[in-house]
Amino acid sequence: MNPELREEVRKDLKVQEKANAEIKDALAFERTSFANERTFLAYLRTSLSLIIAGVSLHQFFNTTASMWLAAILIPLGLGIGIVGYRKFAKKRMLIQVKREAYVPAKQMLALLKAEKANQMKVSH
Numbered sequence: 521m522n523p524e525l526r527e528e529v530r531k532d533l534k535v536q537e538k539a540n541a542e543i544k545d546a547l548a549f550e551r552t553s554f555a556n557e558r559t560f561l562a563y564l565r566t567s568l569s570l571i572i573a574g575v576s577l578h579q580f581f582n583t584t585a586s587m588w589l590a591a592i593l594i595p596l597g598l599g600i601g602i603v604g605y606r607k608f609a610k611k612r613m614l615i616q617v618k619r620e621a622y623v624p625a626k627q628m629l630a631l632l633k634a635e636k637a638n639q640m641k642v643s644h
Contacts, residue, residue, distance in 0.1 A: 542624040549619050556611045563604020570597030 574593030577586040 545622065545624070549615065549622075553612075553615055556608060556615065560604055560608035563600060563608070567597045567601030567604065570594070570600065573597075 570593045574590040574597065577593070578590035580586075
């Protein structure tokens with residue numbers, strides 16, 4: 521195989537490898553985002569379960585003990601929902617900042633090639 525052709529193939533393979541890494545990075549951002557949403561939904565599920573349990577106890581048993589238990593469960597459910605949302609919003613913002621700061625190698629390579637082409641035009 522011609523050494524020039526071999527070098528060209530090697531460069532193309534490096535570019536393809538970088539493109540594959542970019543795809544993996546993009547998928548990693550999506551997985552992280554979905555995991556954050558899943559965690560938020562778990563907080564909501566727990567919160568709603570506690571609130572429903574508190575309301576149900578109060579409605580069906582209407583005793584002093586059930587009223588006290590409902591008075592504990594309902595605010596606890598609301599608190600868990602609020603904490604879950606705050607964590608979700610904070611993590612979502614962090615993910616967005618990281619996603620915006622990410623520059624794919626493909627774009628960097630295109631910028632470098634354009635700059636190199638401009639330098640070659642100027643030097644000739």
